Amino acid sequence: MTITPFQIENELPWEEADQGIQRKMYGHDEQVMMVKVKFEAGAVxxxxxxxxxxxxxxxxxxFxxxxxxETKRIxxxxxYYVKPHVMHRVVCIEPGVLIxxxxPFREDFFGTK
Structure with missing residues (x-):
């Protein structure tokens, strides 16, 4: 995936990440990456x-x-912040979006679901 200096919302495709979860990639290099993740209620x-x-x-x-x-309703x-190698999960209570x-960037997000 080629990332340009500008990412325009309606030009970026949603991809299925899991049941009830979609994501779209924003800017990244080898050191940092931003991803928008949309959840349906009940998605995990x-x-x-x-x-x-x-x-x-x-x-x-x-969520x-x-x-x-530790679990908190947010x-x-x-x-929130998650340190490397710490187990974590999210459950969507009301539909929403996480940024x-x-x-460094998530190589595993490219070419996989």
Whole structure:
């Protein structure tokens, strides 16, 4: 995927990430990446970990976010940070959008679901 200096919302394709979850890639280089993730109510971002630092902003919706052993309900305007290799998952309570930023970029997001 070629990323240009500008990413125009209606020109970026949504891709299926999982059941009830779609994502679109925004700017990235080898050090950083931003991804917009849209959730339907009830969709689950499965428990997982990765070697990337992750910072997420809740653009809209309500989510139950688990990081390690702690779960909190988060909503529009809030966010969270996940250290590398820490298990985490999200459950969508009310439909919404998360803005994820990863460092370094997620190579695994290219060419896979």
């Amino acid at each position: 971002g499965k428990l997982h970990s990765h070697p990337h630092s992750q910072v997420t902003y809740v653009e809209s919706g309500v 139950d976010m688990t990081i390690g052993t 909503k529009t305007g809030e966010g 994820d930023v990863f460092s």
